[in-house]
Amino acid sequence: MLTREHPIDLFFGGMEKLGPGSDIDTLNVLDLLPRRSRRLIVDAGCGWGRQTLALAGRLQVRVHGIDSYAPFLATLAQRAKERGIGHLVRVHCMDMGDIPMVFRGIDLLWSEGAAWHIGFSHALQTWHAALARHGFAVVSERSWLGGDIPAVVRRYFGRTYPEMQTVGDNRSAARDAGYSVLATYTLPAVAWMEGYYDVLEPRARELLGHPDRTVREYAAAMLEKIQIFGSSGGCWGYVFYVLRRE
Ligand SMILES: C[S@@+](CC[C@H](N)C(=O)[O-])C[C@H]1O[C@@H](n2cnc3c(N)ncnc32)[C@H](O)[C@@H]1O
Numbered sequence: 001m002l003t004r005e006h007p008i009d010l011f012f013g014g015m016e017k018l019g020p021g022s023d024i025d026t027l028n029v030l031d032l033l034p035r036r037s038r039r040l041i042v043d044a045g046c047g048w049g050r051q052t053l054a055l056a057g058r059l060q061v062r063v064h065g066i067d068s069y070a071p072f073l074a075t076l077a078q079r080a081k082e083r084g085i086g087h088l089v090r091v092h093c094m095d096m097g098d099i100p101m102v103f104r105g106i107d108l109l110w111s112e113g114a115a116w117h118i119g120f121s122h123a124l125q126t127w128h129a130a131l132a133r134h135g136f137a138v139v140s141e142r143s144w145l146g147g148d149i150p151a152v153v154r155r156y157f158g159r160t161y162p163e164m165q166t167v168g169d170n171r172s173a174a175r176d177a178g179y180s181v182l183a184t185y186t187l188p189a190v191a192w193m194e195g196y197y198d199v200l201e202p203r204a205r206e207l208l209g210h211p212d213r214t215v216r217e218y219a220a221a222m223l224e225k226i227q228i229f230g231s232s233g234g235c236w237g238y239v240f241y242v243l244r245r246e
Contacts, residue, residue, distance in 0.1 A: 008071075011204070012200075016048065016195055019047070021187060021191050026051045029185045030138075037107075039107055040105055041061055041063045041064065041106070041109075042099065042103055043063055043110045043112075044096040044109060044111040045111055045114020045117060046072070047067055049080070051112045052065045052080075053083060053085065055110060056088035062087070062090055063090075064090050067096075073092075076091055077089065096111070097122075100126060103130050107135050109135070109137045109138070111137075111138070111139045120139070121173040124139065124177035140187070142237070143165060143238075144167070145167065145239075147234065152228070153228055153235060170241060171241070174241055174243050180244050181241060184239050189234070200222055204220075205223065
């Protein structure tokens with residue numbers, strides 16, 4: 001029988017994460033929050049759950065990982081078990097836009113590199129109802145950081161992510177959605193390279209010659225993304241918005 005490897009496995013197979021980030025940064029951001037007991041923690045768009053595992057391991061409280069793609073959740077559950085923290089991770093295959101229909105009184109809602117799928121402002125507005133009063137939301141979002149934007153970078157995002165806003169605009173959006181902004185934290189360049197682009201770049205180069213056109217196109221798009229990152233000079237990045245529901 002002919003079996004074809006899924007494109008996600010071709011590119012991301014064996015990796016810890018599906019987006020830029022690191023446990024050090026996740027825990028640095030966690031440390032920006034006031035220490036208090038948290039009973040209900042949700043990770044929206046958890047994917048393979050690098051950050052889910054980091055949060056559960058540090059807090060020793062169950063984290064509910066939410067994703068709309070079941071195979072990611074199966075991998076997360078397996079990884080949690082292998083680390084001996086299977087009891088601290090519960091997975092839910094569902095749309096992150098439906099969180100308020102399933103969860104109420106969330107003490108901490110985390111989302112790394114995923115809220116953009118339903119729109120940053122929309123995600124904040126939607127999740128507000130699910131948070132406990134004075135509960136926290138930590139949501140990362142690609143944001144313009146200031147400084148000159150090279151023309152090639154502006155054109156690229158005009159085509160691929162025209163919704164990207166400045167940090168100031170995102171702070172205002174968070175306030176308009178009913179949060180106070182406690183802090184922001186910008187993911188350092190190393191978190192994009194280590195275990196992410198430095199793995200994906202050689203894979204993508206090799207996959208440019210793949211027989212499946214979709215895979216070839218994805219490989220080309222990945223290489224363009226990596227090249228744009230290299231030419232951006234830090235004018236944009238992933239920013240964590242550390243928010244408290246008011
Ligand atoms: C770029 S990945 C980030 C994954 C993980 N947070 C990380 O940083 O490694 C985005 C994730 O969001 C999930 N996703 C996209 N749209 C979603 C939706 N509407 N509801 C739930 N999950 C969604 C994808 O399946 C994917 O796992």
